Amino acid sequence: MNRLQFVVPVRLSRGPGHPIQEIEGVAEAIAFLREWPAGRRGPVFNCAMNCCLAAEAGQISTDDARRSFAGFIRISGMLVDERIGHYVVDHSHERPMRRSA
Structure with a gap:
């Protein structure tokens, strides 16, 4: 196994009707990130890119x-849950629901 290959691929889909894509290592993750639209890049994107580049340079672990x-990918709403094959929907931007007593 290549030291830059993920032990478990990151599974993602761009939405219903789109195929599930597996990113199997650091090089594939960097290629995916480089194609990400410049106008949609932010701090989480930058962190992911910097971490992948650091792993490629041997500065951090491939797992990190x-x-x-x-x-x-999760925050972008594209993560496919490995256990059940469904999307993991991020509702963190929504207001919390009130719970009744």
Whole structure:
């Protein structure tokens, strides 16, 4: 196994009707991030890119780079849950629901 290959691929989909894509290592993650629209890049994108580049340079672990990349994919709403094959929907931007007593 290549030292820059993820132990578990990051599974993502751009939405319903789109195929599931597996990102299997740091090089694929960097290629994916480089194609991300410039206008949609922010701090989480920058963190993921910096972590992947640092892993490529041997400065951080591949596992840390995977965690950062998977976090970016999750926040972007594209992460497919490995356990059940469904999207992981991020509702953090929504107001919390009130719970009745």
